Amino acid sequence: MGNALKAFLQKTPTKIGIMAAIMFQLIFSVVWMTGYNGVTDHTSQLQIAVVNEDAGLGQQVAEQLRTTLPFRVSAASSLDEAKERLNGRDVQMVIHIPAAFSKQLQTPGQKGELHYYINESNPALIKSIMSGVSANVTAAVNKQAVAAGAQAVLTQMNVPAAQAQGTAEAMAEKVTGSVQSMNPVSGMNNQMVPMMLVLASYVGSMIMGMNMQQSSQMIGAQIGRLHKFFARVVLNAAAAIVTSFVGSSFVLLLGGQSVHGFMQLWGFEALCLFAFMSFSQLFVLLLGNAGMLLNIIALSAQLVSSGAMVPRELLSGFYYELSRYLPATYAVEGNMDLLFGGQGIGGAVGGLSLIALVALAIGLLIAGLRKDKAPAAAVAATGPQLAN
Secondary structure, eight states, rough: OOOHHHHTTTTTTHHHHHHHHHHHHHEEEHHHHHSSSTTTGGGGGOOOEEEESSSHHHHHHHHHHHSSSSSSEEEEEEEEHHHHHHTTTSSSSSOOOOOOOHHHHHTTOEEEEEEEEOOSSSOOOHHHHHHHOOOOHHHHHHHHHHHHHHHHHHHOEEEEEEEHHHHHHHHTSSSSEEEEEEEEOOHHHTHHHHHHHHHHHHHHHHHHHHHHHHHHHHGGGOOOHHHHHHHHHHHHHHHHHHHHHHHHHHHHHHTTSSSSSSHHHHHHHOOOOOOHHHHHHHHHHHHGGGGGGHHHHHHHHHHHHSSSOGGGSSSHHHHHHHHTTSSHHHHHHHHHHTTTTTTHHHHHHHHHHHHHHHHHHHHHHHHHHHSOOOOHHHHHHHHHHHHH
């Protein structure tokens, strides 16, 4: 046993494996603890659009919402405009005050109804936060309506205070809330698909890039640097097409939802994988196997900042800006649009394509500047000949 342990510890791969396990713990701890630090303090960055069509009490309610809600509250000119912004994830909820709101409150036996719209094609945390907000807003507006009703009774009927209180209690449920979901997500398994696809795709790209780099080193100088680079690009593209077919097929076969169907999902996943492969191979092209350390950092940063688990609006300024330059951000946005619904994947496709092109250009530059080393087998074979 002792000899076996000693033999293992003398091998470089054993040391690298132990260090990799340690670095995974260190890097994920640092990135995730700093990335998610203060998330609950950044809820003021979330945005709510208010559509008021009521000229009476609705104006007071809209103004109260703008001044009391701990979010960025903006007025929308129409419900259609607000829904479009919600569908594009520019706002996280729409509050609609209908034109008949005041009339409903003043009509005996009727209740005023506020309408709330939430886009479920978002991290699950958004739905949770905004559902709580809708309940609180309904309660606050109901209280305001009760106060206004009690004041009107006292002014017009000059009734005793006790009687006014009874009237106010009778009005305690004059306002109700109706929550409507856009792009509903069916089950937690579907909610987690965007994050799963990013994690599986980037980890697979990292491992493939490392093995391709080892193959390139084994080939050595017998094939030119640029030829090897372009061969890797072709292999990456082919692997992206095949791998994305497998992943997309299994997601749908296992009950995953898809608004736009299999072909669009397959094509987009192929682009995501190719962008991940092009991006992750930069680090091994530059540093060899040691570049995997930077890939681990990149993986952790993308899981935090992509918006798959926590809305990007809740992150610190550093991670929010960083997410704009990482492919996982656009992969998550595009997958949410394809799987659950949204404005479309044009922006996500553009972002991934740009990142892939920039990564390929930088990779080509690195490949052109680096010098190849002769493979070990070739050195061993030529050694005796040189000695003779």
